[in-house]
Structure formats: C-alpha cells, structure tokens
Amino acid sequence: MNVIMLSGGSGKRLWPLSNDVRSKQFIKFLKRADGTYESMIERVFRQIRTLDDAEILVTTSKSQISEIKNQLGDSVGVCAEPARKDTFPAIALAVAFLKDVKGKDENDTVIISPIDHYVEDEYFSCFKRVEETVNGGVNVALIGIKPAFPSEKYGYILPEGNEEICKVKEFKEKPSAELAEKYIQNGGLWNGGVFGVKIGYVLKKAEEIFGFSSYEKLFSAYENLPKKSFDYAVLEHEKDIKVVRYAGEWKDVGTWNTFSETMQDKSIGKATFDCGCENVHVINELSVPVLTMGIKDVVVVASAQGILVADKCASSYIKPYVEEIDEKIMFAEKSWGSYRIINVEDGSLTILITLNAGKSMYYHEHARRDETWVVIEGEGKVKIDDKESTVTVGDVIKIAVGQKHKVSAITRLKLVEVQIGKDIDVSDKIKYSE
C-alpha cells in the first residue's frame, strides 16, 4: 500500500509547545508503555506500519524536514514542497514523485492522509478497505468518522445508504451545531481528510488544472502553482465517491482542550497541584517546577517559547493572541539533534546544542557573528577552515566571523554555544559542501 501523509500546520494553536518549526504533530505528549513519550507523527508511523506493506511518503514544507528526520529517522521518505501552497499542489507533487522518482504505476492506488490525528489502530485497517474500494473500481474512496458529538468544526459526509462502505450523496462544510445534529440524524459522518485514489487519477487532474503532471515540471513551477485545496479542485466535481466507515476514537488534538483530554496523566514534566485544583493539566518542558493552586478547568503550558495559562474552553481562541506576541524561535529539533536558546541579550545569544551520536551539522560560516563552543557532554570532531580535531568535555572552540565550521558527534554531544555579534539571526548562514 502507498500512503502519502500530509504534514503541515502553523504551530499557533498549541503555543507555546508548538512554534513555527514544531507543529502539533511533533509534540511528544503521548505516553508509551515504558513511560516515555511519543509524538502523534511517531504514533501514526508506528500504527501504520502494522499494515505490513505500507510505503509511506511524507509531504511537507522545507521547515519541517529536520524535525521529521529527527523523529522518524533519516530513511523516511520525504517529498519537500518548494513553497506553501494548498493541498492539491502538494498532493499532485507527491503523487508525481511516486510515479516519476519511485517508479510506481499509474494504476497503483495511493492513500492520502493528514498526519496529525489521534486514532486507534483500527483506523489504519480502514486504509486497507479504502484501497480495496478504489481497486474495486471507484474514482475516490474516503474514510467517514462516526461523529462523537455535533461538532461545528468539521466537514460532514452524507452517505446514500447504511452499508459499511457506500456511495457518497453529498458533502457539507462546517455547519452550525443545529445543522450538525440534523446531519448526524441522517447518518452523516465527519470528513477526516483521508482518501484513496489511483495515481493516474491525480495526475490527470494535475494535467487538467496545471497543464502538466511530471514531477520535474511540477517541482520547478511549484512557486507559481495556484493555491487550491484537493476538496475544491477535485472532490467537489467528482460524483464517483464511496465512503468507508470508522467508528473508533478520532481526535484532531488541535486545541489545548482536546490535547489535555488525550493526556494519560494530569501532568507532563515537573508539576505540583494543591488539593483545590480541579480538572487542571500541566505540561512543563522547563527544568524548573510549576505549582498550581486552587484553579479549575485550566491548562498550564510552559516551554522555552513562553507560558500559557488558559481556561480550557478559552484556549481554543488562542491563535490571534499568539500572532501578536513577537516570536523568536526558542527551540527546534533538527535532523542532527536539537537546540534551545537559554539566554538572550542585546548582541549575544547563548544556546544549548545537542547532537545525537553519529550526527553532524552542515559545514557552514557566519558573516555577522563569532561563536564559542564549550563541550559539556560527550565526544566529537570539529572541523574549522578544513582543519579537523577531536573534542571532549571541557574543550573550548572559538570560531571567528567568516570561519567555516562544523561539529560531528561521536557519542551524544552537548555544547553551550555563545554567539556574539550585531543583528544575530538564523538567516546569517552560508552552507558549504565538503
């Protein structure tokens, strides 16, 4: 089975755990049996791989690639979108990639799915039935989720009958609660955005809409492709659609309210509650403790990015407030490890850098800042202006403006990096191949 997973998201609704580079699917909050935590993207990959033959391609923006490789490993299939467009260009590009780069056949079926839902394993068995339905000769097959309540946030699929798999009569966009109630009474299902199609079907649509459908052309013209959603560009005009029912748990975990419902414990990280707290959840990524006293129905979230204290219902309306808060990205996971800004001054930044064993940074230089590295854990190798040396705990490395440099981890390596300069900015970086 071919699966394309769409990894997007702005990272505003789950601020301060998400930011412009860490969307909600990367937040590690789902407790594994061993007590450690996994993210939604890690969970989905684990679940989907129980379908033995699943070949997964993740389509995403450039800004998420490091994070994806950090969490899923370097070998994960990734199709990078050269710009932020809507779902149809992204899907067309990924499908063309499967055909032109991966050598798949036009007649192969592909399942396209968002990556940021919390679901039961059973959900992925529905992927199989979607594939079978398309293979059985229907243009599009969807998953329809049995609604848990008359939500105003989701689109609805109205099926023609009551069969497990049946034809779709109509789609309805986000309705009022009253209308939603009526849809549900008439057998309406939530549209979770999963659908199966033939590769050739998508490429034909691309040909019609863009005038071309090869990966090379789509990639080079990507910046100029029109923004169109798959729903708008394709589904609205398609009559031959069937829906596969799913009745298990399905959560989009898009707000702090649903996020806290999905937490197994009432806190992650250091947290203390007095006996007056009711329905309070704390997620604390900082090393210092959070103490909550006498509050009700509140979520408290602390990270290197900021601190949120919100009534759970009010937390759904967070987006405009986060957009107003002037935001420097304070932490990120990279393909080689992670970084966290630990001190900000005028003319200086101090950063904790962690490189995973065996990983390397790109060889690069800066035009406007000097850097000093102090190794605080592990062993590694540094290369400065083509000169290599090994480093270990306590070693100090000075890198002047204009010096090419990189560090590689032999064991897990932690550095305190002190940047000094005017106008320090992540964009001040020239990468070199070696």
Place this chain on the structure above:
Amino acid sequence: MNVIMLSGGSGKRLWPLSNDVRSKQFIKFLKRADGTYESMIERVFRQIRTLDDAEILVTTSKSQISEIKNQLGDSVGVCAEPARKDTFPAIALAVAFLKDVKGKDENDTVIISPIDHYVEDEYFSCFKRVEETVNGGVNVALIGIKPAFPSEKYGYILPEGNEEICKVKEFKEKPSAELAEKYIQNGGLWNGGVFGVKIGYVLKKAEEIFGFSSYEKLFSAYENLPKKSFDYAVLEHEKDIKVVRYAGEWKDVGTWNTFSETMQDKSIGKATFDCGCENVHVINELSVPVLTMGIKDVVVVASAQGILVADKCASSYIKPYVEEIDEKIMFAEKSWGSYRIINVEDGSLTILITLNAGKSMYYHEHARRDETWVVIEGEGKVKIDDKESTVTVGDVIKIAVGQKHKVSAITRLKLVEVQIGKDIDVSDKIKYSE
C-alpha cells in the same frame, strides 16, 4: 534618630520570586515615577531618609548581606547575625553594636522596625513621635495601626484611652475574626512590630536574660543564645508602654494576594491577557511571554526559580508546597551584581553573571569544577593565579580546578560561565584575601 531595621524572612510565601536568599523585601515590584521598579527595602530606605537625621542599621543573617549591599549600596550599616535566632538576640546584638561600635549613649533612643511593610510616608513621622514619647520618659513606645479589617493574622494592642498617644492596657495575640471585630470596636490597633526604647533599656534586659550585654560577648556567644522573641522576652513583662496611632496605609505584602493589591499595573514583565481575564495579575521575570486566557482571581508568577499559577485566596497556603519542591537557588543578587542559572545538566551548569561597573568578585578557587568564562558585554580585568589581564567582549577565559581566580568589572560586565565537574555545589569555594 537611631533606627534598627530587622531584615529577615524565609522567602517561601512569595515563591518563585523569592527564594532562600531573596526574601520578599528585595523583590522589585513597586513602580517608581520614572517607570522603573523598586523593592520594599529600597522604598523604606527612601522614605525613612526623609527624616533628616535617621541613622539606619540593618540587622540580618549572613545570607542577606550581599542582597542588601546590592540594593542599598556598600555604605549601608549592617549588623550580621552569626546564626538564626529570634528577635530578642538580634535586637540585643544590634543595640550593643550601636553602643560599643558606633559609640552611642545608653540614654539614646532607638526605634526598632521590621523592613518588609508597604506604608505611606506618614508612617515614618510616627517614628518621630515614638522617639519623642520614649524621650518623654516611658520604657517602651509602639506604633499601633488603625485596622483596615478584622484580621486574624496580626496581634492587637488595646489602648487605655482615645488620645493620639496613650498608655497600652493589654496585648492580644492573633485572634479569631469574631474576637478581632470586638477588639476593633473597643479601639484595638494592629501591632506592626515597631517600638522605641532606650539603648540602656535593651542592654539591661540582655544582662538579665543572657548575663552579659557587650557586643563582643553577645557576638561570640550568639550561636548558643536562647531563641526568644522581643515580645516574649520583654513586652509581656513591661507595664510602662505607650502607643502612637497610625491611620494610613499599611500592608505586610506577605502573600501573593496582598502583593497583587500593591501592584500599580496588572502585570510586570511580558504578559498578554485575553478579554476573558478578570482580576488576574502576572509577574514575569523571564524573557519569554506569558499569555493568560479566560481565568479569574488568579496570580501568575514566573521566574528562573519556577512558575506559580494560583487562585489569589489559595496562594496564602503556599508555604508547605514550596517546602516540598526540591529547590536549587536559581538566581541571586550579590554585592557585586547578580547571577542566574540558565542551564542545568548532569555534570554541568551554565550561569549568566552580571558584575556592576567597578565591582569585583572575591579571589577564590574551586576543588571540583573547571570554569569557562565568555565575556558577552563590557570590559573588565581577570586575575588567575596572580596573573592579571584585561578582558572585553568575545574573550574566553578558562579556569581549571584549583586555580585562584576573580574578575572585576570596569564597565558593567556580563559573562556566560560554564561550570563542568562532578557534584557542582556553591559550597565548593575557597576564598583568598589578596
């Protein structure tokens, strides 16, 4: 006028803005006319100095001396208590210091006052009247505060009459609200802990209780002096007491509830409120923003020490929770500037050190850690194993275990200090004179 100010406090009730070295009187939260903030100790000193001739001696534990000098300057008179005893030994030592070290006369009057109250300037005019009352021939004169409400937290003074200054009939310890109401109806006043006495009076009591009254003997025997409060040791047995009335604002700012009442704005530091917040105060000492949404009657406090989110009433019961939270001191003000721990790892600490212009650290060494300094602001001088050099922005200084070292600031100097070693602890320090 001689004034002895008692500076104590455990720093638990206003956690996380206070800690074991920063008690509430040092927290800068009172807005000055120019928009900057001052602490209660700074405010009290500013107010008391409007009494032209006030000579102030602060009596305190060793742990607070650095903080006092940081906020009040090196020239402030400080009498260090060699151990934590109750108020009578502290007062006896300070009074003996005035006589034996400062050359005051037994017949001089001294006003003894706590340092951690928020009051109007008028309060300090009452100090004058207390002094005059003692000079007029009474053993003890107190300030009695007109109660704002029937508090159960304060002791009450019951005066004999209604005169502005009159004899005290009786003291009552912290009563029930009902009893407090009755005391107030009978003209009862809060006991704010301010009293005037003759120097000779205190020394005579010390002689009676300890068997000696010289500064030298009190100082050297201090560790073994019995813990006794001044109230218990002296006031309870004294009949010749008068009270001076004060009817202005008086707050002990001992809980987050009273603290927030004293704030001029609803926030200090970076804070955003949605329109659903009611009676919410935010004090944020971190560089990242706090966002509050849809909460009521809550105080949110964030510092390098931790994060508190508390219903304002519930916040009064904070002490046992803070005692449970395992606490490393994450920031402190020192006589030379300040430090803040910005990263904690197993085997490594990273610290931001700020030295004020013209200030120096002690010359010292460590037995169990190497240190690296990276200068990120200013100019200074370092001395390592008796070798001196000047340093400026970008310079890196490595200090190995056992190397004597110090740094002095020419202009304000900021360093990132990376400590590496096993069992890193503030007690690992040997100081040297130069």
